[in-house]
Amino acid sequence: MSSEADDFGSKTKSLHFLLVPLMAQGHMIPMVDLARLLAARGAHVTFATTPFNLARIQTVVDGAAASALPIRFVELHFPTMDVGLPDGCENADLIPSADLLLPFMNALSLLRRPLEAHLQNLDLNQWPKPTCLISDNFQHWTADVARNLDIPRLIFHGPSCFFLLCDLLINRHRLELEAAMEATSSGSFMLPGLPHPIMINKHEVTSVMRSDPDWSKYMESVRVAEESADGVLVNSFVELEPLYFERYQEVTGKLVWPVGPLSLYKEEFDAKAARGQVSSIDNKLLFQWLDKQKVGSVVLVSFGSVVRNTSAQLMELGYGLEASGQPFVWVVKEVGERQVLGVEEWMIKFEKRVEGRGIVIRGWAPQTLILEHVAVGGFVTHCGWNSTLEAIVAGVVMATWPHFYDQFINEQLIVDVLKIGVAFGVEEPKLFGIGDKNEVAVKVTRGEVQKVLERLMGGGDEGNERRKRAKELMEKARMAMEEGGSSWKGLQDAINYVLESRQK
Structure with missing residues (x-):
């Protein structure tokens, strides 16, 4: 290994990524893979979630310990019964009825206090201070945590870059699309701003998350927090949707790093079976x-x-x-x-x-x-x-x-x-x-x-x-996930960004 690579490796080991996923399996699973990839590059990683969700990934916890990966899994108390949720309702797949989804999402901010309590009790001789916070975009409250720590905050997006771009453009052109809906009975409309023509349906413009006032308030909090983020990690690869990565970066004006497919994280059969x-x-x-x-x-x-x-x-x-x-x-x-x-x-x-x-x-x-x-x-x-x-x-x-x-x-x-x-x-x-x-x-x-x-x-x-x-x-x-591939490089560029931010 060259002295330059040695120097980079030693710098990476001084980094500490704090990961806060959304408690939903579709969001948890790739964030777990991301945590292991960051640790495999030499960084310290704290993965913070609730007791029930940690129990689900016990195989991963045990595997990380056995392989001596520098990952800590931290339990955060989630007071479900205090906010009208069933006891133990710590994951989206446990929500028993649709009317409890918004209370669940609003309750996520209650994780802030236990997370900050954990950070105050860190033994800095054993574990460095966090140098970057990576959170699911729905965990909007983490923007304040990163601000208080004076560290970069990166958004992790579970969906495709194609969806992220379409969703952003639907919100940006909503009035125009609503007018088009009133003028036609076809139910399909051209979405402006895409690299090539795409038709969207009425329900994609008038979904409950956009039309219900309470949902709109929550989603506005998510949007504001996302605008304040330093960059975006996407679980996809450039070769799958190149035009959409390019356009999404143009529209948001943010650094956007492809880091997927994270499901290609290398692991043994038994660990994959319990993914x-x-x-x-x-x-x-x-x-x-x-x-x-x-x-x-x-x-x-x-x-x-x-x-x-x-x-x-x-x-x-x-x-x-x-x-x-x-x-x-x-x-x-x-x-x-x-x-x-x-x-x-x-x-x-x-x-x-x-x-x-x-x-x-x-x-x-x-x-x-x-x-x-x-x-x-x-x-x-x-x-x-x-x-x-x-x-x-x-x-x-x-x-x-x-x-x-x-x-x-x-x-x-x-x-x-x-x-x-x-x-x-x-x-x-x-x-x-x-x-x-x-x-x-x-x-x-x-x-x-x-x-x-x-x-x-x-x-x-x-x-x-x-x-x-x-x-x-x-x-x-x-090929994207192999060393030198587009997503391998995307993760490396994100790590370099955090290193440069710390130096500044």
Whole structure:
């Protein structure tokens, strides 16, 4: 190693990154990977979250200790019952009803006092003072913490850069878009300011986060805090969405660093299997079954940690999977840990009918490992960004079934821009991932499930081109995270920025 590299390594070891994720699995998981990547570069890292969320990632905590990575995991008390949340409701996937989402988000600022108490008790002989705070963009209160510490604050964004740019432009051109909505009945509008034409739907302009006064107040706090941030880290890679990285940086005027796909963090099989949470199935039996299937023949069906479908929709999906004749792995959180009434008895009968051809996982699944298995050729997904990236990393084509928030715009990226997916055609979002009384029972019929799967898994020029593009993106994703790649360099540039800020 050169003396210059030695000098850089010694400087990095003097850095201390304080990470504050949002307590939602889609946000927690990549932040955990980011923490380990920073520690692997030699920096000290404090990962601060609540007791329940630390318990979920105990495998990671143990692994970091065993490998002597300089990471500390800090428990912050979250007074759920004091703000009207159920006892232990420390993660978004535990919120029982949509009307409790905003109270949960507003309560996040209550983490400030325990975090500052921890920082006041630091033994500076053992652990250096924080030199940079990296927080999820929804943890807006951390702006004041960084200001008091007089250190840079970087925003970590979970969604795609494509979504970030679209969301920013929707807010910027909202009056113009609302006027366009009144002038037409089509429901689709051209979004100004993008590098190429993209149509957005009415619900993306009038979502609850923009139209409800209480939500608007919260989102304004998020926006103000984001404007004060020194830079932005995005869990994506330049080669996936180059035009959007360039335009997003132009529009925000901020330093924007690609650091993904963070799911490519190198780790052992058992650690990957417990990524995010311990698996709800015997992994040995699962992978023995996958080993017996033909290459590229299996469909994985999974809608992330928050989404909860109605019992009628679950059954309709099951009948569609059964009729397709395709081998499948179906992750069903609505049976077991996220119980939906009336499903369990039906599911038992369903499993008997598809025995040998399909596997149902009740709860958490080792999704990354399943997607990487050679037998898996298609993925029915809610278009959450973590799931999307995991499919891209595995070179697996997608059938897109968005439910809320960024998922509809991610679908456009997958289907219309990257052309590695087939859409189910769902247009109406949920208020939140969980159901509500006014939700339509069935949005996708069994016939539509069968039709989309046939198109996704079928051959022909269209299917072959889709798979070819997916494999090409897989290679680009892996190259981005290798030493010298665009995301490897993005993380290094962010570290250099913090080093330079400290010197100034």
